[in-house]
Amino acid sequence: MKIEKVITGLLDENCYVLKKNGTCLVIDPGDDYAKIKEVVGDDKVLAVLLTHSHFDHIGAIRNFLTKRSVKILKKSSVEEQVYQIGDFTVQVIYTPGHSKDSITFYFKDEKVMFVGDFIFKESIGRCDLPGGSESEMQESIQKLKTYPKNLTLYPGHGDSTTLEYELAHNLYLR
Numbered sequence: 001m002k003i004e005k006v007i008t009g010l011l012d013e014n015c016y017v018l019k020k021n022g023t024c025l026v027i028d029p030g031d032d033y034a035k036i037k038e039v040v041g042d043d044k045v046l047a048v049l050l051t052h053s054h055f056d057h058i059g060a061i062r063n064f065l066t067k068r069s070v071k072i073l074k075k076s077s078v079e080e081q082v083y084q085i086g087d088f089t090v091q092v093i094y095t096p097g098h099s100k101d102s103i104t105f106y107f108k109d110e111k112v113m114f115v116g117d118f119i120f121k122e123s124i125g126r127c128d129l130p131g132g133s134e135s136e137m138q139e140s141i142q143k144l145k146t147y148p149k150n151l152t153l154y155p156g157h158g159d160s161t162t163l164e165y166e167l168a169h170n171l172y173l174r
Contacts, residue, residue, distance in 0.1 A: 001088070001110050003154070004039050008032040011056040014156055016114060018107075019043055023086045027051065027105065027114050028156060031059035046086045047071040051116025052102045054129075057156060075101035095144070097137025098125030106147070113163075114154045119144065121161040124172045141173055 002019040013030035017039045024043040028051055029036055048064045051057060053074065064070050071085065075094070082091045091106040098117045102125075105114040117125035118140060127134045149164040166173050 001107065001112075003112070005154075006032070006035050006039050008035060009056050009059055012157060013056045014154065014158070015060075016154060018088065020087045023088075025049055025085065025088055025090075026064065027154075028057040028116065029060035029064065030056050033060040033063040036060055037063075045070050046088070047073055049090070049105050049114070050074040051104065051114060051118070051156060052099045054099060054117070057116065073105075075103050078103070093143065095140040097127055097133055097140045099129065100131040100133075102140070104144075106151075111148065111150055112152045112154060113147070116156040118155075119153055119161075119166060119170070119173075120155045120157060121159050122166070122170050124170070125156075145173070 004017045006015040008015050009031035015030050015036055016027040018025040022043055023046050024040055025047050026045055027049045029048060048070060078092045080092055080094050091108060093104040093106055095102050095104045095118045102116055102118055104118060124137060126132060127137050147163060151163045152160055153163060154160050
């Protein structure tokens with residue numbers, strides 16, 4: 001699986017395009033649809049995955065809603081389970097704290113997680129916004145700690161990191 005990052009919008013949100021065998025998934029299409037479409041290229045978009053519904057993560061979603069063959073995966077439409085989307089296998093994990101609808105997308109075979117604004121390099125997402133909860137964030141962090149330490153975490157803003165690095169350097173995960 002090839003992972004390409006597209007930085008979008010005023011808040012430098014990370015949109016990810018995951019490619020495999022001429023198909024792709026788009027995670028958090030924040031804004032700048034033209035930039036996202038350029039990275040998608042001729043690949044067929046199978047689904048758009050939303051880690052949460054804050055404006056900076058969903059700005060270009062309307063451009064994908066017009067395509068009936070594109071599935072939209074968000075908390076209100078998925079269960080906490082494994083999904084097969086074309087050649088992609090993804091596990092949905094509920095990770096509230098930053099927002100009530102925060103979810104993480106785990107690609108076990110590739111050892112990667114797309115965590116939205118749940119975890120950042122050496123930090124976590126804000127819990128003081130509407131729908132945020134420090135106690136739910138702590139529960140989500142405890143859940144994250146049960147996964148393999150060699151995972152790469154792709155956040156909604158900033159640089160990617162690993163779970164192992166975060167366990168050693170992120171004050172909130174200690």
